[in-house]
C-alpha cells in the first residue's frame with residue numbers, strides 16, 4: 001500500500017475508533033512475517049481469532065527424525081496431547097470458511113499412528129477430505145515408473161511411499177476449487193458425453209490421490225523433512241486464493257509454505273522454534289520476494 005494512502009486509512013480509522021486502529025496496526029505487522037517461537041503460543045497469543053484463511057503444515061511425526069533442536073521421540077501420549085492442543089489452536093485462528101491441510105506420515109511398521117493424530121485434530125475440526133500424497137509409483141504395465149525414495153532395509157515391510165494430507169474445516173462445507181488443480185480427461189470422448197464436463201472443457205477433478213515427487217535436490221540437505229513446493233501449492237489452489245488470502249504454517253521448517261504463498265501473491269505467517277531453520281526460511285524468502 002503506498003505510504004500516502006496508508007496514512008489516510010490510518011487517520012480515518014483513528015478518527016472513528018482508536019482501538020480499531022490498534023487492532024489494524026497489530027494486523028499489519030503480523031502479516032508476511034515468520035517468527036521463531038512455539039507455534040501454539042504463537043497462534044494462541046499472537047494471532048486474532050478467525051483471521052487465517054488457509055493453514056498448510058506438517059508437524060514433526062514423532063518418528064525419530066534428526067531435527068536441529070526438536071526431539072522427535074516424545075512419549076506417544078504426550079505427542080497426542082500436543083497435537084490435541086495444536087488442533088484447538090488451529091480452530092481458534094481459522095476463519096469459518098478456512099481450511100487446514102495437515103500433512104502427516106508414519107512408519108511402515110505403524111500405519112495407524114497418522115489416524116490417531118488426525119483423531120486429535122478431529123476433536124475440534126471436521127475432516128472434509130483425505131488426500132493421499134504418493135511420492136513414487138510404478139505401473140510397468142502402463143510404462144510408468146516415476147518418483148524416487150530411500151529404500152527401506154526390511155524383510156517384513158514394504159517401502160512406505162505415501163503420506164496423508166488431511167483437509168480439515170470447521171463445518172465440512174467449504175467450497176473448494178477442484179478444477180484449479182484439475183487434470184485433462186484421459187478419455188476425450190467424456191468431454192462431450194457428460195454435461196458437467198462440457199462446461200469445464202478438458203479439465204476434471206483429479207481426485208484425492210496426488211502424485212507429488214520430491215523436488216530434486218542438488219545441494220546438501222538443509223532440513224531433514226521438507227515437503228515439495230508442489231504440495232502447499234496444490235493445497236492453496238484447491239482452497240482458492242486471492243491477494244487477501246492469509247496462509248499460515250505453524251511448523252514452518254525450511255519455509256516451503258511461506259515461499260509458495262508469497263509466490264502466489266498471498267499473505268503469509270510462519271512459526272518455527274529453530275533458529276537455523278528460521279534463517280534458512282528467511283534466506284529463501286529474500287531470494288524470491290521483497291520480504292524484509
Ligand SMILES: C[S@@+](CC[C@H](N)C(=O)[O-])C[C@H]1O[C@@H](n2cnc3c(N)ncnc32)[C@H](O)[C@@H]1O
Pocket residue numbers: 037038039040057058059060061067068069070223225226227228250251252253254255256257271272273274277
Ligand atoms: C516436518 S518439519 C516441517 C518442514 C516444512 N514443511 C518444510 O517444508 O520445510 C516440522 C518442523 O517443526 C518444527 N517445530 C517443532 N516443534 C515446534 C513448535 N513447538 N513450534 C514451531 N515449530 C516447531 C521443527 O523444528 C521442524 O522444522
